[in-house]
Amino acid sequence: MGGIIILILKGYILxxxxxxxxxxxxxxxxxxxxxxxxxRIFYGDIIDDELPSVSVLVPMHNEEKVAPNILKLLxxxxxxxxxxxxxxxxxxxxxxxxxxxxxxxxxxxxxxxxHRYSGKRGKPAGLNDALKMVKGEIVLIFxxxxxxxxxIIKELAVNFKDPIVGAxxxxxxxxxADKNLLTKLLDLERCGGYQVDQQARYNLNLIPQYxxxxxxxxxxxxxETGGFDENVLAEDTELTYRMYTSGYKVVYANRAxxxxxxxxxxxxxxxxxxxxxxxxxxxxxxxxxxxxxxxxLTFFQKFDGILLLMVYLIPALLLLGWLDLLILFFLGDINIxxxxxxxxxxxxxxxxxxxxxxxxxxxxTMIDGLTKRVRLLPFLMFNFVFNGVYITLGFWQAxxxxxxxxxxxxxxxxxxxxxxxxxx
Amino acid sequence: xxxxxxLKEKILPHRAYRIIKLDTFELIGSFIAIFLxxxxxxxxxxxxxxxxxxxxxxxxxxxxxxxxxxxxHRNFLIFDVPYIETYGKYPTKxxxxxxxxxxFILAIALYKNKYLKNISMTLFVLVFINILSAxxxxxxxxxxxxxxxxxxxxxxxxxxxxxxxxxxxFGLLIAPIPANFFLKIIVYILISLSVVVLGFLxxxxxxxxxxxxxxxxxxxxxxxxGIIVDYVYAVMLYGFFVSFVTASLLKKVDEWRxxx
Numbered sequence: 001m002g003g004i005i006i007l008i009l010k011g012y013i014l015x016x017x018x019x020x021x022x023x024x025x026x027x028x029x030x031x032x033x034x035x036x037x038x039x040r041i042f043y044g045d046i047i048d049d050e051l052p053s054v055s056v057l058v059p060m061h062n063e064e065k066v067a068p069n070i071l072k073l074l075x076x077x078x079x080x081x082x083x084x085x086x087x088x089x090x091x092x093x094x095x096x097x098x099x100x101x102x103x104x105x106x107x108x109x110x111x112x113x114x115h116r117y118s119g120k121r122g123k124p125a126g127l128n129d130a131l132k133m134v135k136g137e138i139v140l141i142f143x144x145x146x147x148x149x150x151x152i153i154k155e156l157a158v159n160f161k162d163p164i165v166g167a168x169x170x171x172x173x174x175x176x177a178d179k180n181l182l183t184k185l186l187d188l189e190r191c192g193g194y195q196v197d198q199q200a201r202y203n204l205n206l207i208p209q210y211x212x213x214x215x216x217x218x219x220x221x222x223x224e225t226g227g228f229d230e231n232v233l234a235e236d237t238e239l240t241y242r243m244y245t246s247g248y249k250v251v252y253a254n255r256a257x258x259x260x261x262x263x264x265x266x267x268x269x270x271x272x273x274x275x276x277x278x279x280x281x282x283x284x285x286x287x288x289x290x291x292x293x294x295x296x297l298t299f300f301q302k303f304d305g306i307l308l309l310m311v312y313l314i315p316a317l318l319l320l321g322w323l324d325l326l327i328l329f330f331l332g333d334i335n336i337x338x339x340x341x342x343x344x345x346x347x348x349x350x351x352x353x354x355x356x357x358x359x360x361x362x363x364x365t366m367i368d369g370l371t372k373r374v375r376l377l378p379f380l381m382f383n384f385v386f387n388g389v390y391i392t393l394g395f396w397q398a399x400x401x402x403x404x405x406x407x408x409x410x411x412x413x414x415x416x417x418x419x420x421x422x423x424x
Numbered sequence: 425x426x427x428x429x430x431l432k433e434k435i436l437p438h439r440a441y442r443i444i445k446l447d448t449f450e451l452i453g454s455f456i457a458i459f460l461x462x463x464x465x466x467x468x469x470x471x472x473x474x475x476x477x478x479x480x481x482x483x484x485x486x487x488x489x490x491x492x493x494x495x496x497h498r499n500f501l502i503f504d505v506p507y508i509e510t511y512g513k514y515p516t517k518x519x520x521x522x523x524x525x526x527x528f529i530l531a532i533a534l535y536k537n538k539y540l541k542n543i544s545m546t547l548f549v550l551v552f553i554n555i556l557s558a559x560x561x562x563x564x565x566x567x568x569x570x571x572x573x574x575x576x577x578x579x580x581x582x583x584x585x586x587x588x589x590x591x592x593x594f595g596l597l598i599a600p601i602p603a604n605f606f607l608k609i610i611v612y613i614l615i616s617l618s619v620v621v622l623g624f625l626x627x628x629x630x631x632x633x634x635x636x637x638x639x640x641x642x643x644x645x646x647x648x649x650g651i652i653v654d655y656v657y658a659v660m661l662y663g664f665f666v667s668f669v670t671a672s673l674l675k676k677v678d679e680w681r682x683x684x
Contacts, residue, residue, distance in 0.1 A: 035600055359662075369439065370670065378659045383542050
């Protein structure tokens with residue numbers, strides 16, 4: 001009996017180590033591709049006088065600290081006014097968000113507020129309500145803490161001139177990267193994740209991900225396929241897989257950069273990671289077999305799609321793997337496992353979740369020209385336990401959501417830190 | 425338009441359109457050179473191991489005049505691994521209880537801490553391993569499966585595999601970086617040397633700690649201060665190298681080309 005248990009423990013370690021190695025190779029290919037490969041440009045350089053009509057949705061819940069900034073920037077956006085509307089979605093706010101939105105709506109006739117004080121809370125529910133009043137053929141979404149530059153609406157919308165494009169994603173850059181160690185590390189992860197990971201997946205015709213903000217989609221496709229699933233916390237990942245399994249593509253627009261406010265507090269970051277993990281794993285349970293069976297995806301897209309679906313499962317498996325190692329150590333059976341242990345260490349630095357490995361980050365910082373921050377790379381090791389714990393908690397919640405259908409889902413809003421006006 | 429009038433060659437491209445200019449010959453040369461160094465180091469591994477262990481033994485002989493340290497060899501995969509054989513000591517029950525109490529207090533303090541949560545959670549895990557170890561030695565001391573000699577072999581054999589894997593990986597990472605060929609070779613050798621040399625120093629330190637403070641710290645030293653630490657040096661050096669390369673690339677517009 002003891003022998004079988006040890007065999008299972010070793011088998012588990014071997015499986016996890018194999019998966020880790022697979023991810024390490026996948027990201028190495030991405031880093032090489034961004035550094036050495038032919039780059040695919042998005043459609044941003046198309047000059048077109050017949051731009052599609054666009055509705056910009058801004059979901060807001062108690063966003064008085066940031067709402068004036070984003071509304072002011074959206075008012076100044078460079079886009080033909082007859083094809084442009086802004087819909088701030090006030091979702092059960094209890095602060096001054098409503099007053100701020102109404103003040104802007106009075107001044108600008110292309111701002112059409114949606115105030116929600118009844119019905120289900122949360123981003124997917126808010127978006128579904130807003131979709132009913134949207135006039136544009138293209139819907140772009142910005143979270144309330146984002147600071148969109150003047151030309152970004154055009155840069156994102158122009159991609160939809162290609163009928164195969166179902167969604168588009170821009171690049172996210174933290175505005176408060178210098179604030180503390182957490183924001184600096186998040187900036188590094190974002191740099192690797194967008195400049196290298198997303199761009200390489202786009203280059204290689206794999207699955208670039210729509211991230212739910214600084215991006216958009218065709219209204220018709222989303223409405224025809226039933227709107228947003230209000231029981232899924234990662235409506236962005238869900239939409240990505242819905243697009244691909246329906247035969248549409250997601251474009252990654254690396255040049256369409258938008259500033260965001262990264263969490264400055266570890267507790268806030270913990271809640272964010274847990275929510276992402278829960279949402280992403282919900283999508284994994286929903287789409288795992290759909291991806292495998294899809295007729296619209298190539299072999300490599302399926303392969304990458306499955307790996308992408310599993311990114312928030314791996315940390316949970318890895319954490320169990322470390323516990324497994326500890327047991328094997330005390331049982332005195334670790335010797336044969338030693339080389340495999342090396343592979344586990346590899347993933348420590350590979351970062352986890354959809355966060356980029358250290359060599360992907362280094363490639364990103366080199367292209368971005370970040371000379372000093374890259375020296376913080378060894379600190380990523382300390383994120384392993386932190387991310388692992390909260391991602392595992394999120395995975396567990398998603399698993400319960402899957403087993404006990406119709407579980408109540410609460411949207412956990414990310415706290416804002418902005419103290420002063422950043423838009424003049 | 426004449427080539428010299430092409431403005432794109434005079435302007436540093438926006439980061440979204442940047443791509444490194446490649447000299448295919450130099451790139452292939454870098455991969456080959458690094459691979460050859462890797463093979464050379466790999467073939468000298470037995471000698472490097474032997475010398476490293478001899479150094480450790482000499483140091484320990486000087487430190488503990490009355491203790492006995494012997495070099496033994498065992499086969500591990502394709503290597504004949506030398507390691508130091510010596511004796512250590514089990515913790516007394518009182519020391520195990522004291523370790524348990526101190527670790528428990530530390531664990532609570534780390535759990536309550538709200539600053540630099542990533543670092544405190546990592547330390548929490550290490551303290552948690554120590555709590556398990558203390559409990560093990562309080563209740564099942566007689567079942568502890570390692571002696572200092574067997575642990576010494578385990579540590580060295582794991583490190584050997586780790587060093588080989590690490591050199592291979594960092595070879596793949598350093599070769600395509602757009603830097604001077606010789607600089608890349610130097611950095612590769614530096615990273616390889618640092619993990620091996622510092623690895624031996626850590627091996628030495630761990631033997632001293634286990635000899636002085638008993639086997640109770642063996643699990644935490646293996647899982648927390650084992651081969652993971654090799655990655656810290658390597659990634660740190662790699663990060664500094666990339667930082668240096670990035671700074672120099674920003675000054676040279678002609679090192680970049682626009683995405684077409």
